[in-house]
Amino acid sequence: MGVKLDGRDPREFGLIFLKDHYHPHTSEIRSKTLIIPGRPGAWDFGAEWDIRTFNLPFAIIEYNKLEMQRKIRAFVAFLLDSYGRPREVKLTFDYDPDKYYSVKLAAQISHERFFFAEQFELPLVAHDPYAKSLVSSDAITMDSDVSIQADIMWDTGISERTITSPETFTIVNNGTVALRFSYVVEGSGTNVKLSANGKTFTLGTFSNKTYEVDGDMFTVKVNGVTDLTTTSGDFIELLPGSNTITVSGSNLNLIISESLTYKYI
Structure with a gap:
């Protein structure tokens, strides 16, 4: 089981994708309602799909601390544009290889660092909640x-x-x-x-x-x-x-x- 970002395997950066990850079957739902005083419940104006979020777990094993930092920095830079801002990349899963999500880095990357390894979750957000076909x-x-x-x-x-x-x-x-x-x-x-x-x-x-x-x-x-x-x-x-x-x-x-x-x- 694996993922690709803009067609690149995270192993190119020395990262290991951990199998247990968060991939919601649907995006969040944004309900449109109006509460009217004196009327039980609420007036329903329907609902729309909201953003879709992903939390992808990775690990890196590297005995050289300087090399570990270099690999992580290169991976983070890959997720940013030339001005250091989060950019859109195509996220694909190997169990759904003909579709992709347009995602951006959504929050700070927190990590647990051990003697020769590090583990972290990569928070991504798709502002367009739909998966799209890779081929037109x-x-x-x-x-x-x-x-x-x-x-x-x-x-x-x-x-x-x-x-x-x-x-x-x-x-x-x-x-x-x-x-x-x-x-x-x-x-x-x-x-x-x-x-x-x-x-x-x-x-x-x-x-x-x-x-x-x-x-x-x-x-x-x-x-x-x-x-x-x-x-x-x-x-x-x-x-x-x-x-x-x-x-x-x-x-x-x-x-x-x-x-x-x-x-x-």
Whole structure:
């Protein structure tokens, strides 16, 4: 059993990952309630996932005290940026190798130092509580060399489509969490619209342009420049499983492509 941080094994720093560790199956839950005087209980406005925390136990065995300090300092420096501030790294577990969490050092590293050994817990926090797929959707095909352990539908990598008339196509969200659809539209069309799951996003009429729609960031770039003035509607969401995308308009000569990063509870 082991972990990797940004693809690196802690053994590269002389550290031993101890098997008993804290890895919660879910993140913390943030409940949204309102207490109304005179009303029993509370008004429930639902709940949201909060941050996810990890405490990873490590040990180091080194008879040379100076060398021990050097190894620990190198490991801590690896977790920091050039200004000495905690940076985001990808945390993966060997029992879930196709997913990662974006984590940062969350608190002081406390330790127990013995004559020739040291043991400590590494406190990490994922401000985005979801696990994410290490491989994007456009790389997942039957012919690829990708090692995937998750239960997925293959050939989701067919992500570049030529659209010359109104049509529908299917996109598979292999994660367990809904995604806001991010995609690229290139070409020309009149009154171009994309719809799915009750939401419609309108690109309008354009000629020889490239639209980069980033659902996660709620942004649109037109020919590489951020511009929200020429589009309208709701950013499309992809629910877990198969999603039907409808493209409407006239005089269509489009190429539509996407590269999805699946999310998991």
